[in-house]
Amino acid sequence: MDKRKRLRMDILLIALLLAATGVLYLAFGRTVETGTSAVVRIEGTVVARYSLLEDGVYPLNGGTNILEIRDGVAWMREADCPDHICMQQGKINKTGQVITCLPNLLTVTIEGGEQLVDGVVG
Amino acid sequence: MKTKKITVMALTVALAMILSFVESQIPAFVAIPGVKMGLANIAVVFALYKLGWKEAILISLIRVFLVSLLFGTGASLFYSMAGAVLSLLGMIGLKATRQFSSVAVSVAGGVLHNVGQIGMACLLLETDVLRYYLPFLVLSGILAGVVIGVIAAVMVKRIRLEV
Structure with missing residues (x-):
């Protein structure tokens, strides 16, 4: 050859x-559509669902991660993992966007309005 | 197995481990989990061309195991192992076709490493929402693969080795 x-x-x-x-x-x-809620999964199980319309600071997974929602966007404010990649992933508000904390097996996904009604809450 | 070959393989594992360590000291420049340069793949591609595919498998898997033991966090062994296995299969298969250069082989390795990692992450996190990262991981695998492949090609050409 x-x-x-x-x-x-x-x-x-x-x-x-x-x-x-x-x-x-x-x-x-x-990702184009602006979502309405931030869905928190730990090992695939939905553990929390927060509206993007309400401002708030939420400790997740017994405090290993802290999620903040303000002005319709969500971001990981704090995390106890060594790399802090979840914190660097920035602010998300579009349907389908994800923040992942691999060490804590945790994901935060933005979901849309329709899914709020039809979605299966685990 | 000849003593010289064992020595060369051990040296290659050591080189791969050093490259992994160097890479672990560089802060993540893209905030996407799994995006890496994959410096250690220089050693694996080198081994694949200079020592053979069985040797490359051994070197890669020993490297992953030792690096996870030394610098890993929790589940990182599973991510790396899935990436390494898929990457090795792809590289060995592509090289066996004799149609591609070591750069393409390395690109396939980089892409498949990232795909394997994200696949394992989907299994461990039991969710497919991570597919969002897939296009970014494939692209980063291509870019990293080209760079690593060019470096490995130079090493394969320049380093004379009789084992």
Whole structure:
């Protein structure tokens, strides 16, 4: 196999992966709708559901994480994990957006108005 | 197994561990869980081309185990192990086709490492909301894979090794 053909195959593979990125972005990563609630899950179980319309500071998971909601956006104010990636993930308010704290097996997801009514509360 | 080969493999594991440690000291530059440069993959790609696929598997898995033991937090072993296994399978498979260069092999490794990690996270957290991160993780895997692949290609070319 000569070098040029390999290079072409490399570029093809990378192009395919970039295309896959685009498809995944359109399917999962793109967030446009402003959500209405922040849903807290610990190991997949919904443990709390807070309205984005009400300001508040909520300790989660027995205090390992503190979620703050103000002016319709939610963010992780404090966390006891070593990397603090959940705190760096910033403020979220669009349906589908997630804040994850992997060490504490905790996620905060923004969900929409319809899901508030139809959603299954675990 | 020849003594020289064992020594070279041990050195490669040590190199991978040092690279993991260096990386752990660099603060996360993107606030997406799982986004990494994957410096340790330099050693794994190097091993794959210079020592063979079985040796690369051993080196990668021993590296993951030891690094999780030394610097890991809780469940990090599971995330890393899932990423490493998927990444190894993909890299070995892609290399076996003989159609791609080591850069493409490394790209596949980077992407699959991230996919494996997020897959394991979905299993452990028992939720699929993490799929939101998938496009960002695939993209970061491609970028990291290119950089790591170029570095590994230089090492494979420059380092003379007879084992």
